[in-house]
Amino acid sequence: MAHRFISEIEAGETINDIYMVREPILRSTTRGDLYIAMFLSDRTGRLNGRMWQATEAVYKALPKPGFVHIDGRSELYQNNLQIVINNVGVIDADKVDLETFLSRTDKDIGRMFEQIKSTLDGIKNPQLKALVAEFLADAELMDKFRNAPAATSLHHNCLGGLLEHTHNMLRVACAILPLYPNVQGDLVLAGVFLHDIGKTEELSYDMAFSYTDSGQLMGHIAQSLLMIQRRADALAARGTPIDKEIFDALGHIILSHHGEYKFGSPKLPATPEAFMVYYIDDLDAKVNQVTSAIENEPGDSNWTGWKNALQTRLYRKRIE
Amino acid sequence: MAHRFISEIEAGETINDIYMVREPILRSTTRGDLYIAMFLSDRTGRLNGRMWQATEAVYKALPKPGFVHIDGRSELYQNNLQIVINNVGVIDADKVDLETFLSRTDKDIGRMFEQIKSTLDGIKNPQLKALVAEFLADAELMDKFRNAPAATSLHHNCLGGLLEHTHNMLRVACAILPLYPNVQGDLVLAGVFLHDIGKTEELSYDMAFSYTDSGQLMGHIAQSLLMIQRRADALAARGTPIDKEIFDALGHIILSHHGEYKFGSPKLPATPEAFMVYYIDDLDAKVNQVTSAIENEPGDSNWTGWKNALQTRLYRKRIE
């Protein structure tokens, strides 16, 4: 049966479907009766849920957060839609289709990943090639790489977003590298591939898009660098070490790719390759962010709402 | 006869050639004799010149600045090379080959200009096409556009630099526009072509690269915008007006293409096209600046000197 999406629910519907539950709280009414307040959500939005005549046992059984099957009814309360719950049953996370609850890239993940591998196959420097291969051969990591978002908000914030962002950056790199013959293409390609690889550890995306403890303490820049060193060490242990100069030049791209100290880069770009990765990253992220905001804003105003990260509203009217 | 470039002169040479003269000063020695101190330069560098036993008449005849034929000799004075002048003759600016005195792009100006015209020919929107054609049809302006530098220093600071920068930006735009189907290509192409057109009025480059009075008071962003309005007005007077929305969308690209208030943009980018022109401009300027600094720095150190505009030294060692 098709999922009834939160954004489509109207007042007065009978609800009989699975939703993600977050922050359930057990409360008592003025008469002393217990009830449970909670948020119910899927990838299209979030509503308040209320279960009257609840018991402490029901409350304790609820996942915090997790998935539940809801039997109830939608209604307007003080002009806001809420769901009044009659029965609630816990659902194992393995049993749900995660894409119902987290948005996913609309590009073909398998095809993008194949194109990335094909592009990286063009790297000629044997050490960079070996290092990249070490990452590609790590099936568990590549599985995360294919599914992680690129951010919790702003740009490419969907399952597969990191892959889509990396894939498009590689396409841009291949398109413009011929125009800059003094820029070392192998370093740029390896740098683009690995610049955000630490986001597989920085971000959590099993229930919703958020940061891991490690991600908040270290950040994906440091995590990417540590992941590269560990693979380089593994290669060295197998007798094919990476030259310090190559490791440092690649590490520098990772460390400087946010371009400015205030955006969390501990080093400023100091090589043509670092500048190129920085600009391609920013271009792809910002154009994605801007075009997504323009498309997703409801209504037909010529302008989106205020975008704090860009310090402007965005103009949506096209001349074409 | 081949010009003897300043950078190649060694101590003890007989000098018999044309140089640019700047800031000549008439002075008297402790014994009361008059002499003239001046700078002599070409595009490779600058030396002190000294003419002993000078007269006020000789001094008054000197252009300030301009070109002179020098008959003299190079010598070391306090470890610095200087030129001791026996005779000096004024040379008309029309008679000299300007490229000897101002560096010029090593790309083919005619070919780049043809490619630019060919690329702009791909614009489909009839109003943008007409507006661009109005600029291309202005022979005097296009002559300046082919010869102006893109900056007095930092990047593309050579005759033809503005053309080379615009040409390469158009090539980047054409290469990546297919990757961003929601971005309106016509606006990007017209925006790239015209984003710095005001530099033809902002910069002076007949003797050396500097700013005009108008350039310092107004800046090329405002000047570009004024130039576009004047062409739009001319088109309107001929019965083919530019829609206000199209004029504003293009004007917005001009006004916001420095990307941040602190770099002199009075507006922040608010359309996908404005973001794209901003990033392509910055990418092309910075990569040119970085690769030029790496190539032109003498010596074989792994690092260039400190680059204040980039707040770093640049790493010159290649892994390839």
Next chain:
Amino acid sequence: MAHRFISEIEAGETINDIYMVREPILRSTTRGDLYIAMFLSDRTGRLNGRMWQATEAVYKALPKPGFVHIDGRSELYQNNLQIVINNVGVIDADKVDLETFLSRTDKDIGRMFEQIKSTLDGIKNPQLKALVAEFLADAELMDKFRNAPAATSLHHNCLGGLLEHTHNMLRVACAILPLYPNVQGDLVLAGVFLHDIGKTEELSYDMAFSYTDSGQLMGHIAQSLLMIQRRADALAARGTPIDKEIFDALGHIILSHHGEYKFGSPKLPATPEAFMVYYIDDLDAKVNQVTSAIENEPGDSNWTGWKNALQTRLYRKRIE
């Protein structure tokens, strides 16, 4: 019949008057009945309106935004006053007195405009005089100039606010110019008159104070400059061109009058006249903003609320 102002309505009144309607939304109650929620406002404030038992036809007929005649009753709902609407009728915008809905300067507009003309008549430089006359002769523009606000908020945000601000700045300029004999008075007077003239195009003030599309894309600084060039071009076409040096000196005042890059000036002041216009503008705007905030804040606390633009609260106690 006198208008019943929003700020004076108490609970339990019968309402029978015209208000501006904004953002009407058609909703259904839990029982499935349709109702319309909307905002009702005049220049003194805004209330929620609710029309129960509404129909889709009534909803579609409502202007979004526009003016309506309301037949209903005020009541307290959850401690907030709202208006329950029995009947609603659309009113043509031409039939309402705009000043009921948008606040207007309490100064005499006609008299201020006459004083401005009289002051500008003192300009001696014939070209600046001609340029100023070109603006004063544009009846349609002068009509906008007399009615536009100076800002959407913060200072002089009322109909006629731009005129009041310009008028007071001219009075300050005339008062202090004799104290600075090296400052060129003609440039200061013309600069003050035209510094914000683009706000007639940047701002929209027929229903409420907001920005036009063109205003958001270009900004009043660029718009003022473009308006000046167009008048200068018209004068030139009539055989009395403005010298480039005069145009540039005036344009520089426009471009630099926000004083800092971060406030949207693409050029920093570089002439005594530009500094003077910048300081007079800032002084008049800030003193108006501060004294207005002190007067308009309800209650009798010694301090106003936090003013984010000034990063402080304001002290209201007087020593006199």
Next chain:
Amino acid sequence: MAHRFISEIEAGETINDIYMVREPILRSTTRGDLYIAMFLSDRTGRLNGRMWQATEAVYKALPKPGFVHIDGRSELYQNNLQIVINNVGVIDADKVDLETFLSRTDKDIGRMFEQIKSTLDGIKNPQLKALVAEFLADAELMDKFRNAPAATSLHHNCLGGLLEHTHNMLRVACAILPLYPNVQGDLVLAGVFLHDIGKTEELSYDMAFSYTDSGQLMGHIAQSLLMIQRRADALAARGTPIDKEIFDALGHIILSHHGEYKFGSPKLPATPEAFMVYYIDDLDAKVNQVTSAIENEPGDSNWTGWKNALQTRLYRKRIE
């Protein structure tokens, strides 16, 4: 006999005049002979002085800094003018005309001071009037107030500069206060008079313009405030205390008159009077700084050199 000013000395003159001496150093030549190097200056400039065949006794007798009578000759050495000294005699500082060595305002100090007193006489609030009178009655302080510079550089950096700056600010205040009827004039006049009074303690100007130890440790803002408290305490001890509210409102003007934290104000303006004093101060200082720079720059270029404090060069061409 008229003083021979440093700026007028040419090579080959016999020198027989009094100059300020600074930083004398005793050195030995390669042959082991002792000589003294020093700077010789007056208010028009500074030259190197060299006394060959010096003795340690002569060196020890030299003031560091102070005044000396020089018997010698000017000559060119490596294209720089220097003075070769035959005899040097120490001159008591009381015997020299300080104005030869420190520039002085060209306005009439006595007349400006009388006008200031007359203006302040218009203060009506009895407590502010008493406080201002307490300052005016302090003859020693008023003597410093009449002679101190307003700054060591940038603006009004001459003897009498503080007086001239305060005098002109009072004239501006009187000219514009009628245009702002909600601003309390008494507070503005007292605030203008006392805003920089601490500069009499912050700056040293007996030999050259510099900072006192106390000035560097505390700054004139804190020093002004302390001076006001001490006079208020004295009035209180005589039975006419200043209300805390009046003291605080005046103190607030002093503390906030630099307008921004980064310019050393520990408080931001929070009253209309504080805003007005801040703007009048900045306007008068900047217009003085700009017009002085334009007048004093030698040569006839349209532009002055780069002014770091203003982040621009200044345009000198007039349209009048």
Next chain:
Amino acid sequence: MAHRFISEIEAGETINDIYMVREPILRSTTRGDLYIAMFLSDRTGRLNGRMWQATEAVYKALPKPGFVHIDGRSELYQNNLQIVINNVGVIDADKVDLETFLSRTDKDIGRMFEQIKSTLDGIKNPQLKALVAEFLADAELMDKFRNAPAATSLHHNCLGGLLEHTHNMLRVACAILPLYPNVQGDLVLAGVFLHDIGKTEELSYDMAFSYTDSGQLMGHIAQSLLMIQRRADALAARGTPIDKEIFDALGHIILSHHGEYKFGSPKLPATPEAFMVYYIDDLDAKVNQVTSAIENEPGDSNWTGWKNALQTRLYRKRIE
């Protein structure tokens, strides 16, 4: 009878206790009946109070703010707890235990003050010793010093917080001064003792923690300095003046102890002692702020909420 703390009240309780009342407002229902809305609080939190069937006489009798005895009942209204009031009686502020309403340090105030006096007794410089003694001998001031908070929020925001902060800073100073033999300990100890003494005048803490008018106009940095000058003047009047150099060195510590202009210091640290007081202050304040936030945040998440002043969330998990 024990006070029933706000944070412990549940729905359905009978309320019979004293609370602080703030911002009472008299309103009328849709039926025209009068009622009073107000906030009721103690140091653990704040609830809405509603007194139905109120009269204007009852409203007028309420302190704004002050203390009242409440006879009523708690109930849930729209999921928020509120107190419905049957009777209300005004309580004199002298009759309540202030600590019930304002949180107090859990350290022993008397013991901390004794330790501070003992530490300051170690100052050897006779003038600093005399100046410190002048403060310690001011019983009224010391009473404020023992009770004032160190801030209205963020750190040590409790009665006795200023004392606790000063006490701990002195302990840190004593612990590390032996490690920095070139730093003058007497100045550091006196500087720590007096660095925030002006907070006794800047902050108001009789009803709640807020700023006095004087505090907002002047700030504790200026107030501390003025307080020191007044004591130094008193000592001088008694024949034991403080040397200007000592006064300035101590004043400099006060003026610079926020370390940066943007935090309200009008001078940057320029002595080793000023640097040390600045760092000890910041260290003690920030560690207190961070550990308090970690302890006081409810729930068991690994992270606190976002802390705007620190621009991060805080990690609460311990490794020990």
Next chain:
Amino acid sequence: MAHRFISEIEAGETINDIYMVREPILRSTTRGDLYIAMFLSDRTGRLNGRMWQATEAVYKALPKPGFVHIDGRSELYQNNLQIVINNVGVIDADKVDLETFLSRTDKDIGRMFEQIKSTLDGIKNPQLKALVAEFLADAELMDKFRNAPAATSLHHNCLGGLLEHTHNMLRVACAILPLYPNVQGDLVLAGVFLHDIGKTEELSYDMAFSYTDSGQLMGHIAQSLLMIQRRADALAARGTPIDKEIFDALGHIILSHHGEYKFGSPKLPATPEAFMVYYIDDLDAKVNQVTSAIENEPGDSNWTGWKNALQTRLYRKRIE
């Protein structure tokens, strides 16, 4: 024989000693004779050296940089001391006492290192203890740790400076940790020990204090983190892994210890331990920098020269 230090050489001495040579250049005089210009230095300063009648063979033999024995004579040339070289002989770097050429801490390195080990022995957490032991057991690294400077300039810029700085920070930590019982001491001690360990790789100090290529590309923050991961991996390979939470908490201290993004920290402090290490680091570095600048400045002025990193001059007068 005692080394003749550069700072003590006077004009006219016979020179017969070893100096570091840098940047030798072969030049020809106006007569065509070859000579060599070079810098000669030791830890006390630097002079120009000139070898007339040089040959290309002598030039080629010179190290660039390295050590040479000089036979020559000091003389004044244009008021600057220089050394005229008669003979020059290359000296092997192993044969020189490096401390003659690079300044060294005046503390006892062996004793400081023992105290550090003893302090770290107090760590109770077994994993942190094991990780710290892994570093202490690396003899080659500890040798670098004992000799590296803490910076190339500003503070602790001497051989052993990193050790001295770390040693003093540990002493401060031990002194104040008892005052902050909620701060986890083991993390602070380990964090202090390792916070700058990457400087052993970032800085080069065999000839002079400078940055390695790797140091410029990566920075000591990233290098420290990589070094910790490698030791943690080694421990894990031996069966005693470090918990991810402990590794992250320690890594966070490293990454955030510069306290602000603009100082190169990619993360802001988010734990009490990170705040404590940050403040102890800054306190120790700044107090060392300030007291060193005060001591080392020649002359007896009350103020040092301008210190750009501190944005102030420093006051040197003591009250004690």
